[in-house]
Amino acid sequence: MRLLALVINTFKETIRNRILLNILVFAITLILLSLVIGDWSLGQQGKVIKDFGLSAMSIFGLLIALFIGLRLMVQELEQHTIYIIASKPVHRWEIVLGKFLGLGLTLAVNVALMTVALWLAGMLMEGGIDLALLPAIVLIYLEILIIVAFAMFYASFASPMMAAVFTLGTFAVGHLSGFLYDYVRLYPDRGLHWLLRGIYHIAPNLEKLNLKMAVVEGLKQPPHQLLHAAVYGLSYLALILLATALVFERKDLK
Amino acid sequence: MAVPAIETVKLTKVYKGELGEKSTVGVDALDLTVSQGGVYAFIGPNGAGKTTTIKLLLRLMHPSAGEVRLLGESIKGRQALAKVGFLPEQPRLYGYLSGREFLDFVGRLFGLSSAERRSRAEALLERVGLKDRAGQLIRGYSRGMMQRLGLAQALMNDPQLVILDEPMASLDPVGRKDFRDLILDLKKAGKTVFFSSHILSDAEMIADRVGMLHRGRLIREGEMADLLGQRVEAVDVVFEIADDDLLALKLTASDCVRQGGRWLSCQPDTASANRLAVALINQNGRLISMTPRQPNLESLFIDEIGGAS
Numbered sequence: 001m002r003l004l005a006l007v008i009n010t011f012k013e014t015i016r017n018r019i020l021l022n023i024l025v026f027a028i029t030l031i032l033l034s035l036v037i038g039d040w041s042l043g044q045q046g047k048v049i050k051d052f053g054l055s056a057m058s059i060f061g062l063l064i065a066l067f068i069g070l071r072l073m074v075q076e077l078e079q080h081t082i083y084i085i086a087s088k089p090v091h092r093w094e095i096v097l098g099k100f101l102g103l104g105l106t107l108a109v110n111v112a113l114m115t116v117a118l119w120l121a122g123m124l125m126e127g128g129i130d131l132a133l134l135p136a137i138v139l140i141y142l143e144i145l146i147i148v149a150f151a152m153f154y155a156s157f158a159s160p161m162m163a164a165v166f167t168l169g170t171f172a173v174g175h176l177s178g179f180l181y182d183y184v185r186l187y188p189d190r191g192l193h194w195l196l197r198g199i200y201h202i203a204p205n206l207e208k209l210n211l212k213m214a215v216v217e218g219l220k221q222p223p224h225q226l227l228h229a230a231v232y233g234l235s236y237l238a239l240i241l242l243a244t245a246l247v248f249e250r251k252d253l254k
Numbered sequence: 255m256a257v258p259a260i261e262t263v264k265l266t267k268v269y270k271g272e273l274g275e276k277s278t279v280g281v282d283a284l285d286l287t288v289s290q291g292g293v294y295a296f297i298g299p300n301g302a303g304k305t306t307t308i309k310l311l312l313r314l315m316h317p318s319a320g321e322v323r324l325l326g327e328s329i330k331g332r333q334a335l336a337k338v339g340f341l342p343e344q345p346r347l348y349g350y351l352s353g354r355e356f357l358d359f360v361g362r363l364f365g366l367s368s369a370e371r372r373s374r375a376e377a378l379l380e381r382v383g384l385k386d387r388a389g390q391l392i393r394g395y396s397r398g399m400m401q402r403l404g405l406a407q408a409l410m411n412d413p414q415l416v417i418l419d420e421p422m423a424s425l426d427p428v429g430r431k432d433f434r435d436l437i438l439d440l441k442k443a444g445k446t447v448f449f450s451s452h453i454l455s456d457a458e459m460i461a462d463r464v465g466m467l468h469r470g471r472l473i474r475e476g477e478m479a480d481l482l483g484q485r486v487e488a489v490d491v492v493f494e495i496a497d498d499d500l501l502a503l504k505l506t507a508s509d510c511v512r513q514g515g516r517w518l519s520c521q522p523d524t525a526s527a528n529r530l531a532v533a534l535i536n537q538n539g540r541l542i543s544m545t546p547r548q549p550n551l552e553s554l555f556i557d558e559i560g561g562a563s
Binding site: 001002004005006008009012013016017079080081083084085086087088089090091250252253254 | 312313314315316332334336338340347348350351359360362364407
């Protein structure tokens with residue numbers, strides 16, 4: 001009941017936020033605009049639309065995670081609205097989980113709307129719906145959730161600006177971890193390799209959740225590979241939420 | 255014997271300093287016991303540690319040492335908070351919700367049924383005078399309306415103990431009177447009200463007990479009547495009499511101050527004021543008023559703070 005109340009409240013907060021609506025309208029417009037761009041690329045229209053649409057989903061998901069996810073925590077702490085809920089018989093972990101799930105619900109609605117826009121663009125161009133996009137979209141959603149969880153984690157102890165920088169940094173490192181791995185393997189004697197190795201092991205490997213190229217090129221993904229990616233993403237998510245709950249539990253709400 | 259509404263044992267909060275800065279003590283080994291029923295005013299200058307103490311009571315902050323029990327239960331399990339209502343200082347509420355939606359949300363946090371939430375929310379909206387604005391988004395509320403809605407949310411769970419942090423600081427005189435009446439209604443209903451304030455006249459009007467906090471320490475505590483006592487420091491007598499008859503009262507012009515057509519005389523005690531009144535009547539004068547000067551909370555507070563510094 002309490003958790004559900006927190007989830008619904010966060011959902012209302014995010015859904016009534018004008019920034020979210022602006023981002024969503026912009027994203028859907030861009031996806032539909034891919035029809036025009038697809039027209040310019042002879043014989044590759046379908047691929048261009050899928051590539052463009054999936055990338056838009058990923059980038060706008062990140063923007064929503066940054067603007068709304070960070071704002072959720074920062075506003076609650078800086079405007080002291082947190083005093084109202086934290087003084088009730090509510091556990092701090094319930095506040096963290098409630099906010100995360102509420103935002104997750106909003107993001108699910110957003111990703112669903114963007115998917116419909118992408119399918120609509122695909123239908124207009126190719127005359128059918130490509131269900132093979134679904135695994136890639138689910139993993140994009142999972143990646144966005146991981147970034148949201150990181151944004152909440154950083155916002156629970158750092159200033160808003162630093163939290164934004166850390167979140168963006170995590171996103172960048174998460175997509176570059178393959179390069180980090182190669183660098184450390186190829187040049188084990190270079191300075192700071194221990195630091196890079198540490199970052200590689202701690203940072204999420206977001207490329208594991210990136211199926212965009214594969215689905216655009218029409219490559220079949222073996223089910224166990226998809227399952228592995230999903231389990232990896234969900235485990236990472238659970239760890240970050242646990243860390244956020246622990247930090248938040250110990251936090252003095254000044 | 256009923257368990258205390260609030261009990262702290264050696265409650266301490268030390269703020270660790272940033273790099274190169276010294277640690278500061280916010281609350282210093284505070285032993286506080288507030289019995290159930292009645293109104294307790296927790297007063298002190300800005301920075302005395304009132305808000306920090308309240309945050310420690312509600313586990314919004316973690317103590318460096320010491321214990322808190324509310325209504326006999328430790329707050330570590332948070333279940334004690336189910337019987338407590340809290341209004342923070344200058345509350346900021348969720349602007350994207352309407353007043354009614356906000357109370358419903360708070361009711362859900364307390365696990366109230368849908369029927370309970372609806373009936374309590376409507377009764378409280380009526381009581382705090384927001385019934386007509388309950389459907390509007392909170393972001394359009396004035397500060398006074400926000401304060402009243404804040405009180406309504408603090409009462410959604412029909413709490414036994416109500417903790418209010420500077421509840422009247424941002425209200426106009428009419429709003430303050432309404433708020434005082436609300437607090438007295440809660441007292442009549444058998445609730446315990448614990449409120450912090452630096453507006454001493456408000457505290458003096460409604461509190462049964464007072465605790466004075468200075469630099470994180472409780473420097474004086476007791477029943478309001480005992481603290482202020484019945485002592486009369488002086489009596490102001492206002493009267494009318496012909497100038498020529500003033501001497502017959504054994505008063506000279508230097509003992510009195512002329513106020514328009516009247517005289518004001520400050521007598522050192524009740525007996526001498528009574529003697530003056532009798533003499534005045536004998537001389538065909540007219541007694542207008544006799545007003546005893548008694549110590550108030552403000553003078554007591556200033557004396558105590560001065561002594562503690």
